[in-house]
Amino acid sequence: MNRLVTVAEMTLRELARRRGVLLLLLLMPLVFWLIRRDSYVGQSIRALLLGISWAVSTAALFATSAARELEPRLRLAGYRPHHLYLGRMLGLWVLGLVISVPFFLLTVVDAANLRHGGIAMAMLCCVVVAAPFGMLIGALLPRELEGTLLLLTVVAVQMLLDPASSGAKLTPFWSSREIATWAVDHTDGGYLSRGALHGIVVTVLLIVTVAGVFAVRLRSRRHLHHAPLV
Amino acid sequence: MNADDWLRAFAVELHQRRVAVDAARHVVAEAATHLREGGGDPWLVFGAPQAYAAAIVDTIGTAPGPRPGPVRLHAQGITKRYGRRTVLRDATLTVRAGQIAAVIGANGCGKSTFLRICAGLISPDAGEVTVSGRLGYCPQQGGTADFLLPDEHFVLVGAGQGVARGAARRAGRAAARHLGWDAESNVLARHLSGGTRQKLNLTMSTLAQPDVLLLDEPYQGFDQGSYVNLWDQLTRLRDEGKAIVVVTHLLNQLDRVDVVLDLTPAQQGGRS
Known part of the structure; x- marks a missing residue:
């Protein structure tokens, strides 16, 4: 547990010192929200959620890429793969939640007649899905540019797809959109339950995939045998 | 070559002659103290680092060779x-x-x-x-x-x-x-x-x-x-x-x- 918390703490410390990155993390959802500010309130909130998702997954992508050289030696220092990916994920979740708080307050101040619990839950879904999603891309694509372009593609697809289409359900952040619809448009509870279920399933799938990728990358090699210390 | 450079060269010579690490450190510290308190050009006081290191080795010997284990x-x-x-x-x-x-x-x-x-x-x-x-x-x-x-x-x-x-x-x-x-x-x-x-x-x-x-x-x-x-x-x-x-x-x-x-x-x- 101590190892996991230490990795989470160091992830947070690293990101907290990157003030430019933090500023951009806050700016991205804000810009998304401002662009849609004049239109229908639901549009601005959905854009805000997409901004948070993109910001957190980008942070996760860069944190994972930056740790690529460090992780093998931490493995040698006694860490197991799950300490490394779960610790980093934990740190990113905390960061994502901290970033979401001012935006949640913004929605409270800016728009009336919303189900604010639903907005909070949609933001939670964004953060919970975005961290393992960004980490997965960072783990699979060794270069940040490729990873960023892939993230951009996913977010663009998410933005352009009709949420009612079956293809939209395959996008990672569909859950937050469904929950936001429930929170903004006061639709029936089906939106909330579908969104929550999608969020849980996607999160679990992403965590399992991240675990698999890290387990392969940081595996004990067959050629290396450990003899007892004489 | 100033005193610091001379001391560094002297330390390198001691190490290359396999003088025990602690003994080498002690000898270099003594030479440094001598130079600091007495002043003077180390080349005049001690001579060339190589020659002085050789003289030290003659006096205190070298570290025992490593004894490999398992x-x-x-x-x-x-x-x-x-x-x-x-x-x-x-x-x-x-x-x-x-x-x-x-x-x-x-x-x-x-x-x-x-x-x-x-x-x-x-x-x-x-x-x-x-x-x-x-x-x-x-x-x-x-x-x-x-x-x-x-x-x-x-x-x-x-x-x-x-x-x-x-x-x-x-x-x-x-x-x-x-x-x-x-x-x-x-x-x-x-x-x-x-x-x-x-x-x-x-x-x-x-x-x-x-x-x-x-x-x-x-x-x-x-x-x-x-x-x-x-x-x-x-x-x-x-x-x-x-x-x-x-x-x-x-x-x-x-x-x-x-x-x-x-x-x-x-x-x-x-x-x-």
Whole structure:
């Protein structure tokens, strides 16, 4: 547990010192929200959620890429793969939640007649899905540019797809959109339950995939045998 | 050559003549005190560093030769190919406790690849490695976190072994002092000079008290004093019974190693 918390703490410390990155993390959802500010309130909130998702997954992508050289030696220092990916994920979740708080307050101040619990839950879904999603891309694509372009593609697809289409359900952040619809448009509870279920399933799938990728990358090699210390 | 340069050259000469680390440190400190209190040109007071070191060796003798212990690392028949290019062919190395092994060879002959295979970071196409005890690895570059302080690196590595934060910080700072570096400053790793960053890298690799230490050109960016401190540290670790493998192409240090693996015959032009 101590190892996991230490990795989470160091992830947070690293990101907290990157003030430019933090500023951009806050700016991205804000810009998304401002662009849609004049239109229908639901549009601005959905854009805000997409901004948070993109910001957190980008942070996760860069944190994972930056740790690529460090992780093998931490493995040698006694860490197991799950300490490394779960610790980093934990740190990113905390960061994502901290970033979401001012935006949640913004929605409270800016728009009336919303189900604010639903907005909070949609933001939670964004953060919970975005961290393992960004980490997965960072783990699979060794270069940040490729990873960023892939993230951009996913977010663009998410933005352009009709949420009612079956293809939209395959996008990672569909859950937050469904929950936001429930929170903004006061639709029936089906939106909330579908969104929550999608969020849980996607999160679990992403965590399992991240675990698999890290387990392969940081595996004990067959050629290396450990003899007892004489 | 001023007094500091003379002292550094003198220290190097003592080390190359295998004077015991503590004795050499003591003699250099005495010479420094003498020069500070008495003044004068060291060349006039003591003569050439080489001649004075030879006189000291005649007086106090050299450190006893290393007594190798049990085998700590045995790499047998290591072969590695990248595509059609074979960078390592049937490389074999045995290092015992209390030995320093040097892996040498031209650029691209597979030195770093060999070390990474020994560390279990990449797989060979053929061959096996047996390690007895805990492994430590210092990469040629990278391996540190840009936005963490040195102390935080020590805490991070220490936590892997279940070492408490305070103890990890103290151990890291003490190991850093052996390399002539004060690691207590609050400077992010990305603001450290290349040599100091490499000292951080090296300190991290020794922090977990490894039995087998694998170092990939650990002296990059070191000034001469740091370089001497590095070999001091390696000699000390060897005397403590560690098995050390150093990738190097500084042949003048080979007289301080016990085993040499020359990878030059392997096909050149690949990765290093």
